[in-house]
Amino acid sequence: MNRSVAPEYTQAKDLKIIAPEKKVSASGVEVFLMRDVKDSSVKVDFEWSAGTKYQTKKLVSNFTNKLIFAGTAEKNSNQIAEEIDFYGGYTSLEVDKDHAALTIYGLNDKISDICSLVKDAFEKANFPQSELQKELSIAKSKFNIDIEKVKVLCSRTFNRKLYGEHSAYGQIADLEDFDKLTRQDLISYYNEFYKTKPVIFITGDVSDSFVEEILNWANEFVEERKVINPDVNNQAKGLIKIEREDAIQSAIRVGRLMFDKNHKDYFNFQLLNTILGGYFGSRLMANIREDKGYTYGIGSGMAVLQDASYFFISTEVGKDVNENTIEEIKKELKLLCEIEVSEDELLKVKNYMLGEFLRQADGPLSQMEIFKNIYFNNLKSSYYHDFIQAIHSASANDLKKLANEYFVEDEMLMVVAG
Amino acid sequence: MIKFDEFKLDNGLKVIFHKDETTPMAVVNIIYDVGARDESEDRTGFAHLFEHLMFGGSKNIENFDAPLQLAGGECNAFTNNDITNYYDTLPVENIETAFWLESDRMLELAFTPKSLEVQRSVVIEEFKQRYLNQPYGDVWLLLRPLIYKTHPYKWATIGKNIEHIENATMQDVKDFFFTHYGPQNATLVVGGNLALDEVKRLSEKWFGNIPSRPKLARDIPNEPAQLEARQLEVERKVPADALYIAFRMGNRKSKEHFCGDLLSDILGRGRSSRLYSELIDKQKLFTTLSAYVSAGWEDGLFIVSGHLNQGVSFEKAEAEIWKILNEMGETEIENRELTKVLNKFKTAKVFSEQTLLNRVMNIAMFDLMGKLDVINEELNEYDKVTSTQIRDFSKRVFVTTNSSTLRIKAQK
Numbered sequence: 033m034n035r036s037v038a039p040e041y042t043q044a045k046d047l048k049i050i051a052p053e054k055k056v057s058a059s060g061v062e063v064f065l066m067r068d069v070k071d072s073s074v075k076v077d078f079e080w081s082a083g084t085k086y087q088t089k090k091l092v093s094n095f096t097n098k099l100i101f102a103g104t105a106e107k108n109s110n111q112i113a114e115e116i117d118f119y120g121g122y123t124s125l126e127v128d129k130d131h132a133a134l135t136i137y138g139l140n141d142k143i144s145d146i147c148s149l150v151k152d153a154f155e156k157a158n159f160p161q162s163e164l165q166k167e168l169s170i171a172k173s174k175f176n177i178d179i180e181k182v183k184v185l186c187s188r189t190f191n192r193k194l195y196g197e198h199s200a201y202g203q204i205a206d207l208e209d210f211d212k213l214t215r216q217d218l219i220s221y222y223n224e225f226y227k228t229k230p231v232i233f234i235t236g237d238v239s240d241s242f243v244e245e246i247l248n249w250a251n252e253f254v255e256e257r258k259v260i261n262p263d264v265n266n267q268a269k270g271l272i273k274i275e276r277e278d279a280i281q282s283a284i285r286v287g288r289l290m291f292d293k294n295h296k297d298y299f300n301f302q303l304l305n306t307i308l309g310g311y312f313g314s315r316l317m318a319n320i321r322e323d324k325g326y327t328y329g330i331g332s333g334m335a336v337l338q339d340a341s342y343f344f345i346s347t348e349v350g351k352d353v354n355e356n357t358i359e360e361i362k363k364e365l366k367l368l369c370e371i372e373v374s375e376d377e378l379l380k381v382k383n384y385m386l387g388e389f390l391r392q393a394d395g396p397l398s399q400m401e402i403f404k405n406i407y408f409n410n411l412k413s414s415y416y417h418d419f420i421q422a423i424h425s426a427s428a429n430d431l432k433k434l435a436n437e438y439f440v441e442d443e444m445l446m447v448v449a450g
Numbered sequence: 451m452i453k454f455d456e457f458k459l460d461n462g463l464k465v466i467f468h469k470d471e472t473t474p475m476a477v478v479n480i481i482y483d484v485g486a487r488d489e490s491e492d493r494t495g496f497a498h499l500f501e502h503l504m505f506g507g508s509k510n511i512e513n514f515d516a517p518l519q520l521a522g523g524e525c526n527a528f529t530n531n532d533i534t535n536y537y538d539t540l541p542v543e544n545i546e547t548a549f550w551l552e553s554d555r556m557l558e559l560a561f562t563p564k565s566l567e568v569q570r571s572v573v574i575e576e577f578k579q580r581y582l583n584q585p586y587g588d589v590w591l592l593l594r595p596l597i598y599k600t601h602p603y604k605w606a607t608i609g610k611n612i613e614h615i616e617n618a619t620m621q622d623v624k625d626f627f628f629t630h631y632g633p634q635n636a637t638l639v640v641g642g643n644l645a646l647d648e649v650k651r652l653s654e655k656w657f658g659n660i661p662s663r664p665k666l667a668r669d670i671p672n673e674p675a676q677l678e679a680r681q682l683e684v685e686r687k688v689p690a691d692a693l694y695i696a697f698r699m700g701n702r703k704s705k706e707h708f709c710g711d712l713l714s715d716i717l718g719r720g721r722s723s724r725l726y727s728e729l730i731d732k733q734k735l736f737t738t739l740s741a742y743v744s745a746g747w748e749d750g751l752f753i754v755s756g757h758l759n760q761g762v763s764f765e766k767a768e769a770e771i772w773k774i775l776n777e778m779g780e781t782e783i784e785n786r787e788l789t790k791v792l793n794k795f796k797t798a799k800v801f802s803e804q805t806l807l808n809r810v811m812n813i814a815m816f817d818l819m820g821k822l823d824v825i826n827e828e829l830n831e832y833d834k835v836t837s838t839q840i841r842d843f844s845k846r847v848f849v850t851t852n853s854s855t856l857r858i859k860a861q862k
Contacts, residue, residue, distance in 0.1 A: 033655070035510035035554055039546035041521040048474075070472060073800045101721075110731055114722035118786065120793030139797050166734060173737035173757055176689035180585045278687065280583040281575070312524070313515045325571030328579050348579050380520045387522020390474050390541055395804060450583075 044386035047416050050399045052233070055243065057250035063232040064403065065243065069396045074143040074236030075135065076246070079408075081257040082132035082225035085200040085339075089217055090209040095167065096221040097127045100134060102163035104156035109163055112153045121146035129201055130338040131408075132225070144242050151249055154226075159218045172210050183348060185274055186283035186449035193445055194289065194342055196266025201340055228255045231407070235400045264289060264340040267445060271358075274449040282354035282450030286361055287344030288443050293336055293409045297434060299422035301334070301343075304431045307373060307381050308332050308364060309345055311388075315364050316345065324360065326353045336409065343438070354448050368435040372428035382423050389420065451826050452809055455646050456817075459653060461662040463633035466813055466822070467649045468641040470806050476642030477807050478548035479537040480556070481814040484630035486531045486609075487602040487670055487748065495609020496626050498529040499573050499618060504536065506565030508555035521547035529607050532747040533818060539807060542642045546652060553656035556636065559627055566620060573615050577608050585688040586858060596682050597696050597854045601673035603749060632663035637817045641810040673698075673749055680854040685861045690737065691758040692858040693767055697847045699752045702745040703819055708831045709843045710743045710752050715791040716783065716840070717741040717774070718754065722790070724774055725754070735762045735770055747819060752847055764857050772848075779845035782837040795832055 052064040087093040101123065102109045116123060122137040134154070138146040178184045188204050195202035232250055234243070267289050291298065302310075309316040309332025316330045330347035349357045373381075393402055393416075406415055454468045486497050504527065505514045518525055523540030538548040581587045590606050598604035609615055638657065640649050676698050700706025718725050718741025725739045739756030754775075758767050802808055816825040824831075 033659075035550070035557070038517050038520075039550050041544040041547055042541075044522045044541045071800050071804065073797075073804060110722055110727045113720060114790070117720060117722045117794055118790045120795075120797040122794070122797060137797060137801065139800060142793070166731065169734070169759060170730070170737040173690050173759070177585050177757075180687075180689060182583065280578045311519065313519050321572055322568055325568045326575065328572060328576040348575075348583075350575060350578065380516055383522050384519040384524070387519075387524065387541055390522065391524065391539060394473050394475050394806075397804065 043383055044390050046420060047389050047393050049393065049402060049416055050396075051413070052400060052403055055247060057247045059229070059251045059254045061229045061232065061250035061253050063234065063243075063246060063250055064400070064407075066235045066396050066400050067237055069235060069237045072139045072141065072237065073137070074140050074234070074238055075137050075397060076143070076147065077233040078134045078230040079233075080132045080225055080228060080230045081130070081259070082221075082228075083128050083130040084203060085129050085262050086225060086258060086260055087203070087221065089212070090203055090205045091213055092217045092221045093132060094127050095164070095213055096159075096218045096226070097125045097132045098167055099159050099163055099218060100125055100157050101153050102157065102167070103160045104153060104158055106156070107153070108160075112149070115149050116146055119145045119149070121149070123150060140236055140238055143236070143238065144245060147242075147245065147249075157222065159215055159222070161215050164213070164215050164218065168210050168213065172207065175207060175210070182276060182279050182281060182283040182450035185276070186285050186447050189272060189274060189449065190285040190287070190344070190445065190447045193268035193272065193447070194287065195262070195264045195340065199264050199266065200260065200262035201264055201337065225258065227253060228257045229253045233400055233404065235396050261339050269443060269445055271446045271448070274447070276450045279351055279450035281348045282351050282448050283346075283348045284354060284357060284361075284446070284448050285344055285346050286358075286444055286446045287342050288438075288445060290334060290341045290343045290438070292341050293411060293415075297437075299419050300426050300430055300434050301438065303381065303385065303423055303426050304368065304434050305332055305334055305343065306385055307377065307431070308368060311381070311384055313380070313384075315367070316361070319364060320347065320349070320357060320360055324353075324356075326350060326357055338408070351450055354450070358446065358448065362441060365435070365439040365441065369432065369439055372432050375428070378426075378428055378431075382426070385423055386420065389416065452803070452813065454813055456822070457650060459633065459658055461633040461658065461660055462665070463653070463657050463660070464637045464817065465649065465653045466637065466639045466817060467644070467646055468639065468810055468813055469644065469646075470641055470809075471643045473643065473806050474541060475539050475806065476542040476545045476548075476640070476644065477537060477539050477810045478545065478552060479535065479639045479641075479810045479814050480552055481637050481639070481818050482534045482536075482631060483635045483818055485529060485533045486605060486607045488630065488668070489602065489605075491602070491605070493614055493618070493622060494605045494611065495573070495607070495615045496618065496622070497534055498607050498609070499569065499615055500623070500626055501527050501529045501534050501536075502569040502573055503559060503565060503623060504555055506569060507560035507562060508551075509558040509560060511551060511554050512560070514551055514555065517547060518551055523548060531603055531607055533815070535811065535814060537807065537811065542644060545640070545642065545644065549652045549656040552638075553660060556631060556633065556657065557660050561620060561624060563620065566618070566623060570615055570618065573608075574612060577612050577615070581606075581608060585686075586692055589692075589694060589856065589858065592682060592684065593694055593696060593854065593856050596680050596856060597698070597751065598673050598749075600671045601749060602670060603673070603746060628663060629666055633657060633660050634662050634665045637814055639810050639814045639817070641806045670748065676852050676854075679850040681857075682855070683857040683859060685859045687861050688858060689860060690760070691762075691764065691860050692756070693758060693764060694753065694755040694856040695768070695771065696854045697752040697852050699743070699750045699847050701750045702747050703821065704750070705831070706843065707743065707745065707750060709835050709839050710750065710847070711745075712788070712791050712795070712832060712835050713778070713840050713843060714741040714743050714752065715794065716787060717778070719791070719794070725771070728774060729770055733770060735759055735767050768855070775844065775848040779841060779848055782841045785837070788835070788837055788840070792832060796829065799829065
């Protein structure tokens with residue numbers, strides 16, 4: 033047996049995408065249903081257009097979401113939690129720049145009980161003052177810990193400078209913002225945004241009567257979702273340094289605003305990004321971790337929001353090598369502009385990405401996430417198919433052109449903290 | 451219910467196959483029976499450094515990652531005090547690529563000086579990033595030697611001293627490999643939509659001719675029972691005071707583990723837990739507070755830890771924690787509270803067993819623990835725990851002479 037010869041392999045084939053079943057409540061709320069689940073797990077997601085971009089005062093969106101289960105006239109937060117726990121239920125509350133979400137997890141023989149409790153707490157939420165005080169003090173303590181981390185310092189400045197400080201996307205809270213928050217702010221935000229129509233996703237082998245219960249609940253939301261389009265035309269460029277004398281490492285972020293997922297270059301840019309820093313064998317990892325040993329990890333990616341998107345490189349390196357790292361990052365960007373990627377490397381990255389699609393689509397929960405991506409970004413139903421075809425047909429020359437168009441040093445915002 | 455088939459190759463390699471017809475992906479997982487507990491005290495951090503070196507090329511294959519990526523695959527690994535685990539996920543059609551790669555690095559590493567130099571500095575950066583450059587990052591570097599005086603659990607996986615990594619020589623690395631890496635010291639677990647015969651054929655083909663190396667008999671000193679309360683107070687540049695109280699308890703393989711695990715949920719998991727509702731909600735003494743078990747394979751810990759609210763003294767914070775712990779040893783909890791944590795536990799288990807990778811890793815862990823035959827009995831073990839057992843456990847474990855307390859004081 034010759035161990036130096038690799039076994040035969042095949043390129044991953046097209047992706048099997050399972051579209052969820054769609055139901056619409058009488059009020060017009062969309063409920064997406066994925067019932068082909070082999071075990072007893074159930075996940076129910078509610079997503080509202082109520083992310084941070086909608087707030088006119090910092091932190092309101094986060095705290096309204098955080099305090100949804102903080103109490104009603106009849107029950108305090110502890111009782112609410114205890115009752116949901118008793119049925120083996122878990123809930124999670126999350127906010128990003130665009131969306132606010134409430135997620136319920138449970139097993140299918142108890143999910144109906146869990147959802148009734150959640151519905152009651154949600155509908156009667158009265159945001160008690162004492163709970164707000166408690167959560168503020170917890171959040172301030174966490175804030176003080178986070179702000180010690182160079183990574184956090186770096187990404188705060190990066191976000192602020194990327195969108196422009198006056199953009200609804202560029203809002204970054206400081207310690208004093210916590211104390212400005214009032215109970216009335218949360219109640220107003222809740223009334224304005226959490227009564228608008230959510231989008232609901234159910235993943236689990238659930239009964240018809242449970243679906244009916246959710247549709248009935250959905251029916252109670254009658255107001256239309258709010259729309260807001262943040263201004264994002266003020267990206268800063270060039271190097272910003274934040275000194276931290278006692279830091280052992282520096283955090284680095286390099287990036288720029290980009291186009292959205294519907295743009296013609298999106299697929300090829302993802303391929304280019306993967307070559308640069310999107311997987312373990314990437315150029316950045318090979319150079320800055322595996323060759324120089326400057327870091328434990330470095331990566332690049334693209335973040336897509338509803339009304340903006342950006343490309344970024346992120347790492348933490350020894351403080352003494354932060355300048356070298358920036359130079360090496362510039363060198364890697366330039367290299368992709370000047371020299372075509374070899375056929376070997378291109379094939380490796382293509383195959384890796386095709387495998388990655390399979391991993392991302394594995395199982396009903398992942399399939400639902402794939403559907404959410406299509407839904408929230410208004411993508412064609414053939415999006416993944418088109419993506420895969422684009423990867424198959426991309427050439428080294430296409431990528432070099434793209435690099436020249438977007439990897440422009442003068443367009444980049446670079447932040448070093450530490 | 452997790453189903454599997456098992457067989458053994460002549461060189462001692464144990465192979466377990468877990469069939470899953472619903473996924474296009476396959477997992478190849480190798481767990482090695484070596485962790486930070488197997489290091490000598492003057493050469494700590496080796497098991498983990500070694501995990502990094504395993505990606506630096508093997509005898510016949512220059513680069514581990516590239517061929518795997520070419521086959522659409524991805525890999526990773528982790529090391530803890532007990533074990534080192536490596537896994538690859540890739541489209542099932544290409545599973546042979548993972549057999550080829552994993553078998554060659556079990557056969558022998560390339561041992562290139564460049565790989566050692568680079569991974570040495572990567573690990574040093576990891577040490578800085580995770581343990582030094584984070585508030586509270588060095589907690590376990592302080593807590594372990596406070597709790598353990600004899601047992602190798604007294605150092606963290608990253609090593610007790612970064613100089614051990616700085617001074618590692620190629621000879622050290624080779625010795626470590628030939629002592630701990632080999633078919634006699636590993637379990638291969640394969641998951642995916644394959645036939646058992648195919649798994650047997652591939653295992654035999656790629657792993658069958660790797661020579662067996664002598665199985666090292668472990669000779670790890672037991673940690674004697676703790677007989678005095680231990681305390682350590684340090685000042686650090688952190689934003690809030692933090693408190694850690696650790697109690698010795700039974701290890702992951704003992705019956706006591708199940709009782710301790712459930713009790714940690716009762717005390718510290720979620721908003722309806724006792725510590726949260728009393729000390730965060732009501733008394734507002736802490737901003738975070740949790741309870742958990744370490745589940746070490748040789749020795750277990752029950753840990754309560756949290757950040758103090760501003761203006762709260764350690765004295766007050768500790769007294770109130772002890773009050774709650776003591777109460778657990780005096781009064782049996784109501785059935786409803788026990789049912790609550792069991793139900794939460796069941797939900798979490800169903801979700802965690804959803805992915806093939808998690809199931810495969812679980813099989814690997816259970817096999818190495820010597821508990822593969824009872825992998826599906828775990829829930830029953832939790833079901834069997836009674837209120838009386840929880841009370842007795844609390845009475846026995848939550849005593850000052852069995853406790854180690856670490857106070858991190860925020861520098862003014």
